[in-house]
Amino acid sequence: MKKNSGFKYLKLAEKLQQLIINGTYPTGGKLPSVRTLHQEQHISISTALQVYAYLEKQGWIEAREKSGYFVAYSRLQNRRALPPVSNPAPTAAEVQVNEQLARLKFYSGMDVVSLVGPAPDSAILPAGKLRKALSAVARTYDDSYIPYGDIRGYEPLRQQISRLCLNWGRAISPAEILVTNGALEAATLCLRAVAKPGDTIAIESPTFFGLLLAIENLGMKALEIPTDPVTGIQVDKLEEAFRQKKVQACLLVPNFSNPLGSCMPDPQKEKLAKLLARYQVPLIEDDVYGDLHFSPDRPKTIKSYDLEGWVLYCSSFSKILAPGLRLGWVIGGRYQEKISQIKFMNSAATNTITQMMVHRFMEQQRIDLHLKNLRQTLNLQNMQMIKGIQEYFPKDTQLTQPGGGISLWIALPPKVDTWKLFEQAAAEKIIITPGPLYSSQPHYANCLRLTNANPWTDEHEWAIATLGKLINTQL
Amino acid sequence: MKKNSGFKYLKLAEKLQQLIINGTYPTGGKLPSVRTLHQEQHISISTALQVYAYLEKQGWIEAREKSGYFVAYSRLQNRRALPPVSNPAPTAAEVQVNEQLARLKFYSGMDVVSLVGPAPDSAILPAGKLRKALSAVARTYDDSYIPYGDIRGYEPLRQQISRLCLNWGRAISPAEILVTNGALEAATLCLRAVAKPGDTIAIESPTFFGLLLAIENLGMKALEIPTDPVTGIQVDKLEEAFRQKKVQACLLVPNFSNPLGSCMPDPQKEKLAKLLARYQVPLIEDDVYGDLHFSPDRPKTIKSYDLEGWVLYCSSFSKILAPGLRLGWVIGGRYQEKISQIKFMNSAATNTITQMMVHRFMEQQRIDLHLKNLRQTLNLQNMQMIKGIQEYFPKDTQLTQPGGGISLWIALPPKVDTWKLFEQAAAEKIIITPGPLYSSQPHYANCLRLTNANPWTDEHEWAIATLGKLINTQL
Numbered sequence: 001m002k003k004n005s006g007f008k009y010l011k012l013a014e015k016l017q018q019l020i021i022n023g024t025y026p027t028g029g030k031l032p033s034v035r036t037l038h039q040e041q042h043i044s045i046s047t048a049l050q051v052y053a054y055l056e057k058q059g060w061i062e063a064r065e066k067s068g069y070f071v072a073y074s075r076l077q078n079r080r081a082l083p084p085v086s087n088p089a090p091t092a093a094e095v096q097v098n099e100q101l102a103r104l105k106f107y108s109g110m111d112v113v114s115l116v117g118p119a120p121d122s123a124i125l126p127a128g129k130l131r132k133a134l135s136a137v138a139r140t141y142d143d144s145y146i147p148y149g150d151i152r153g154y155e156p157l158r159q160q161i162s163r164l165c166l167n168w169g170r171a172i173s174p175a176e177i178l179v180t181n182g183a184l185e186a187a188t189l190c191l192r193a194v195a196k197p198g199d200t201i202a203i204e205s206p207t208f209f210g211l212l213l214a215i216e217n218l219g220m221k222a223l224e225i226p227t228d229p230v231t232g233i234q235v236d237k238l239e240e241a242f243r244q245k246k247v248q249a250c251l252l253v254p255n256f257s258n259p260l261g262s263c264m265p266d267p268q269k270e271k272l273a274k275l276l277a278r279y280q281v282p283l284i285e286d287d288v289y290g291d292l293h294f295s296p297d298r299p300k301t302i303k304s305y306d307l308e309g310w311v312l313y314c315s316s317f318s319k320i321l322a323p324g325l326r327l328g329w330v331i332g333g334r335y336q337e338k339i340s341q342i343k344f345m346n347s348a349a350t351n352t353i354t355q356m357m358v359h360r361f362m363e364q365q366r367i368d369l370h371l372k373n374l375r376q377t378l379n380l381q382n383m384q385m386i387k388g389i390q391e392y393f394p395k396d397t398q399l400t401q402p403g404g405g406i407s408l409w410i411a412l413p414p415k416v417d418t419w420k421l422f423e424q425a426a427a428e429k430i431i432i433t434p435g436p437l438y439s440s441q442p443h444y445a446n447c448l449r450l451t452n453a454n455p456w457t458d459e460h461e462w463a464i465a466t467l468g469k470l471i472n473t474q475l
Numbered sequence: 476m477k478k479n480s481g482f483k484y485l486k487l488a489e490k491l492q493q494l495i496i497n498g499t500y501p502t503g504g505k506l507p508s509v510r511t512l513h514q515e516q517h518i519s520i521s522t523a524l525q526v527y528a529y530l531e532k533q534g535w536i537e538a539r540e541k542s543g544y545f546v547a548y549s550r551l552q553n554r555r556a557l558p559p560v561s562n563p564a565p566t567a568a569e570v571q572v573n574e575q576l577a578r579l580k581f582y583s584g585m586d587v588v589s590l591v592g593p594a595p596d597s598a599i600l601p602a603g604k605l606r607k608a609l610s611a612v613a614r615t616y617d618d619s620y621i622p623y624g625d626i627r628g629y630e631p632l633r634q635q636i637s638r639l640c641l642n643w644g645r646a647i648s649p650a651e652i653l654v655t656n657g658a659l660e661a662a663t664l665c666l667r668a669v670a671k672p673g674d675t676i677a678i679e680s681p682t683f684f685g686l687l688l689a690i691e692n693l694g695m696k697a698l699e700i701p702t703d704p705v706t707g708i709q710v711d712k713l714e715e716a717f718r719q720k721k722v723q724a725c726l727l728v729p730n731f732s733n734p735l736g737s738c739m740p741d742p743q744k745e746k747l748a749k750l751l752a753r754y755q756v757p758l759i760e761d762d763v764y765g766d767l768h769f770s771p772d773r774p775k776t777i778k779s780y781d782l783e784g785w786v787l788y789c790s791s792f793s794k795i796l797a798p799g800l801r802l803g804w805v806i807g808g809r810y811q812e813k814i815s816q817i818k819f820m821n822s823a824a825t826n827t828i829t830q831m832m833v834h835r836f837m838e839q840q841r842i843d844l845h846l847k848n849l850r851q852t853l854n855l856q857n858m859q860m861i862k863g864i865q866e867y868f869p870k871d872t873q874l875t876q877p878g879g880g881i882s883l884w885i886a887l888p889p890k891v892d893t894w895k896l897f898e899q900a901a902a903e904k905i906i907i908t909p910g911p912l913y914s915s916q917p918h919y920a921n922c923l924r925l926t927n928a929n930p931w932t933d934e935h936e937w938a939i940a941t942l943g944k945l946i947n948t949q950l
Binding site: 098101118119121122125127130131132134135137138139143144145146147148149180181182184185188192196197210213214217219322323324325326327341342344345346347348349350351352353354357 | 573576593594596597600602605606607609610612613614618619620621622623624655656657659660663667671672685688689692694797798799800801802816817819820821822823824825826827828829832
């Protein structure tokens with residue numbers, strides 16, 4: 001992967017980009033003079049000029065005669081329209097994404113430019129520190145990873161997870177936590193605990209195909225609820241479904257969902273938590289992206305407001321440390337005992353070694369600092385991807401503006417067929433995920449999800465430019 | 476755990492026991508003279524005499540005047556009767572073991588003498604070598620364990636697994652193998668691939684409660700088939716069920732099943748494989764104990780004879796390397812693609828680190844030698860447990876004589892209630908698993924399973940003696 005990081009001026013330019021994004025230099029604000037850069041950064045005047053020329057060309061800043069350089073942000077302010085609130089049919093449907101997914105698989109493992117990554121790229125995850133933690137497990141931990149572990153998970157790790165939960169405002173005891181093979185196992189255990197085949201599960205629309213697949217493979221039905229690309233699921237529409245006794249449970253990603261990137265405002269979460277208790281409907285909350293907020297504050301969770309245990313909270317280390325660890329957890333509320341029973345026969349206790357490894361990592365490293373860096377990097381990559389889309393995609397492309405996470409959702413002009421685009425792109429060795437994958441209904445044929453999970457490179461810019469061309473051939 | 480291994484004479488006595496068990500010194504055969512032991516083993520005459528005195532007291536050998544010492548084996552030859560072939564009702568039943576299992580859980584993690592271990596004790600597993608392998612992964616492998624792994628599993632490990640399959644006579648390509656979180660995940664993925672809620676699964680009677688739990692939690696029914704404690708499930712009875720279209724699939728443990736320890740003769744396996752093809756019934760074969768044979772030859776599997784892909788073969792490293800690794804695999808035959816889809820949403824790819832660890836272990840260590848040692852140890856422990864039961868349990872106790880694996884199944888006189896025995900034993904801090912756990916029907920109230928998975932210690936002998944006393948109080 002090319003990273004464009006060979007040149008001194010580019011490194012500094014990227015740093016300045018980050019400072020613009022994180023608000024150190026606000027829109028319209030003045031940047032350091034060329035002379036200041038020269039002195040403080042120990043670079044030549046000509047390199048300093050190169051830095052600003054580059055940022056200006058990229059549209060991040062503008063030069064004002066005799067005044068210096070200012071944060072332009074004009075391209076990002078010149079935002080594309082948001083996609084509309086979704087409007088799925090108000091009836092439960094059987095899910096059929098397995099077959100569609102098979103069309104994607106063909107390309108896995110091939111040498112392609114993937115724009116579909118479901119987790120942050122390895123390049124921005126703490127591989128070296130995780131390796132050190134693994135080494136420490138081999139060196140200093142006892143052999144208690146040999147026998148079956150505690151079905152609930154390695155206790156020292158559960159203690160650390162309970163500290164993480166404080167970030168969204170709840171004191172969860174380690175005994176309330178069950179460690180799983182990733183959040184996907186957590187979510188399917190929860191589905192099996194709260195519903196049976198034939199039951200209807202309320203979901204956002206669009207929603208991550210992995211969750212649709214879980215519903216499909218468990219023989220359940222999906223009821224898609226209108227969802228706002230900024231504020232998430234429409235709580236009043238969900239309440240309507242509760243009132244009509246249409247759903248047995250909910251499965252939501254309230255924070256920076258895949259693919260919309262929407263984030264329910266905290267008061268909406270509180271309102272929903274109360275509705276769950278009133279209508280006695282369990283809700284599975286998948287919060288794997290909750291820590292990846294671009295603004296300073298971590299959003300709360302629905303679990304934050306759950307007083308009666310109706311929320312089954314799932315999360316994982318996949319999006320913040322390493323997806324390959326396959327470590328997630330569930331706080332099952334009133335369903336915890338049942339979840340634990342299903343876990344026992346689903347895969348017994350989760351392997352202890354990777355749990356010890358993460359425990360060591362968290363003991364030795366400042367995870368808060370790691371998360372801060374990761375968030376800034378994802379924010380930057382998000383901006384870069386948005387700029388690319390704005391540059392190369394048709395003017396009437398609609399585009400989300402997520403406040404966190406790793407997903408961008410794009411609605412192209414209605415004439416565009418993203419499955420056709422997928423085939424055209426695959427011929428160029430570019431992989432995207434077409435919109436229809438994200439629904440149980442025949443929607444989103446003109447939509448696609450892209451990810452900001454990878455460092456922005458020339459290769460990615462080429463891929464976005466190529467997609468833009470392919471889209472234009474369809475118009 | 477006391478191991479009695481502090482004394483020189485005991486160590487040598489244990490070695491001789493092993494040589495008796497593995498047939499180096501056959502029943503009735505002559506043992507080395509005291510003088511030979513003295514010279515070849517570099518021990519004193521008095522230690523050599525101590526060795527033989529100990530073995531004689533334990534009943535392994537007998538002294539014949541002026542002739543020396545001979546293998547007695549008398550106690551083991553003086554076998555208790557086998558339990559009868561089981562006779563379950565010929566109707567499918569809903570499974571309800573969850574509730575019963577809850578009664579066991581209370582004691583997990585407490586300081587008790589456990590006679591229920593589901594896998595070989597850590598003391599007889601290669602902890603040191605596994606630790607070295609883990610260290611090597613941290614030191615020498617690349618960081619490819621950070622991102623999501625291949626859904627099928629780490630390819631170099633799958634290559635090694637395919638070599639293991641040669642032990643039971645099939646050339647399985649790595650592409651036919653899917654790595655799972657233990658054999659339990661493999662079995663539940665298979666169940667979900669071949670059957671749906673309400674379907675009936677044919678099983679052995681008695682059968683491992685983990686498998687019953689899987690059937691229960693998937694909302695399926697169990698049809699128990701009469702099973703011989705030596706030769707396993709009765710194939711003609713199973714065929715009858717096929718003919719009457721009573722079952723959608725089978726779930727069997729043909730080699731050294733838990734709890735019976737029975738092993739289907741290979742010709743029966745071949746016959747069954749042909750029936751599966753004729754009646755087009757899929758069979759899930761759980762072969763986790765197949766490598767733990769006490770006689771020199773590894774039994775074949777039903778998969779060995781499966782020409783049309785009706786057998787879904789499951790196994791794991793849990794019983795041969797370390798259960799805490801949670802590494803199993805499935806060879807799904809004609810269901811492989813479907814299994815892979817379900818795996819994707821069940822837990823995504825299995826974590827790569829533990830796969831690399833086992834790969835390294837297998838690359839650096841002679842797994843065949845490790846297995847040989849493990850088998851001998853389990854055989855020895857099995858003999859010791861049998862001797863203990865024969866010494867302390869009532870005369871009319873019926874007892875299996877497994878040719879491999881880690882389970883002993885005991886039918887006590889009909890008046891004994893093993894749930895009551897469980898409570899009595901628990902009060903003495905001894906944990907057993909009562910017979911009713913192993914059936915979907917109200918059977919086996921006078922039965923229990925014990926395990927030879929732990930090194931035989933004074934503590935274990937005390938526990939067996941105590942159980943014997945408690946049983947007698949019930950008579």
